Amino acid sequence: MKKILLISSALNMGGIETLIVRLASAWHQRNVKVSVLLLSDDSNADLLCNLKKVADVFYLKSLIKFDFLYIKSLTAINFFLPLSKVKVANLLDGVDHVHFTDSFTMILCMRLNKLHQFPLKISGGVYHQHEYSYDRMPNSYCMRQLKIFFGLILPASNILFFNEISKQNLSSSSGVDYSKSILLPIGIDISMYGMRDLNNVDRTKIVSIGSIVNFKTYNFKFIQSLEKLKHKGLNFSYHIYGNGPSMALLQEEVNRSTVANQIYLHGTVDYSKFKDTVADAFIFIGSGTALIEAAACGVPALIGIESEESDQTYGFLHSMIGFSYHEKGIKVETNSFAEFCEKLYALDILEYAVECSKSKLKAEEFSMDKMLNGFDVMNKNAVVIKPNSIKFNTVLLCLSLVFDRIFKRRNKLSFWHRYNFG
16 A cells, blocks of 8 residues: 545544544555545644644545535535546545545545546445444435445445444444454554653542543533542542533533532643643543543543443443443443442552553553554455446435434434434
8 A cells, every 4th residue: 555545524633533643644654655635624733733744634625626616614515516526636646545434434435436437445444333323224315325335335345343342233233244344453652652650640630531522421421420429528520621512511511510619621632732631640531542542641541431321331441351442332341430430549559550550551452553554454455446336416415414414303313313322
């Protein structure tokens, strides 16, 4: 693989976005040319600056055939505007692999390949276990077309999974055999994170870093555990770093609680300051790559189960086997956050240090080298997608998605609520 194009929705502060920056940097070191196409130009300045050092960055609006049609506020419409064949050809010049990260970027991959008329290796990553759960959604033109893209045009050899349970669940719900799909760890740069100085740990400080979105329910549910701990005389402070569409709801939840004076909403923190932000944390609570990165710093990483409706957790990351850890439905006994916090607090300094070492050791299973080596294997086995195999009506697809957005937005099984499937 000489040149790869990564397609992502945006470059805000989040797990997939930070992974893209790490991937681009690692491939750059391996002499692979990297281009990144973003659907939106709303980016975190810190991430964008780091990405531009190692990759060429493009935006969807730069590919649109008629510039005057682009209106920033009409996101759904902009996504389906006619593309310039010349501009797409320039973007794909020399590219031998295109990788998408979700349903929308998959659609764009298909549009690019169909317009370019040259066979491409196209791969997709299952970065959220319910991203491609189309069989659980109401039948419509857009859902039928997405199933064709993901389940028929793209063979299992072109799909990446990052944990065991996502692979099992998608195989079960779709009826597609994904046994030939590769299983990779979500890669982090282990060399960036050394064991912190445990003498500086604040035994009352708990930290979370990540996007404030509705499926990351642990930000809300841990508040209940804080209240339980307070009743037992344990007054932890909870420091939340991040922003997102559910921020206002989180603020309301904090205000309603009896521990509002123990919770601090700091807003977004620059990715480059992650290590410093968790340096004195007694416990980290979260999901995704942030949980792994905290563990790499030697912080006991307490798992926030995504879309969990109670204050239950599987426990600490280092107790999990394999790559599954924050997905709902893992067959591991759960207990409340409060119980795990209380037990960890009862440890003496030496016992706590052992837990920190276990966290760091577990994080090494998710090294970037392991991810890239696995990606190379997938690239060798991936099937080239021929443009004539891609057939769909762009206008109908657009209208169908917009219709679902407007008229089915309250349906809990709709495409727009896929991350909240229980």
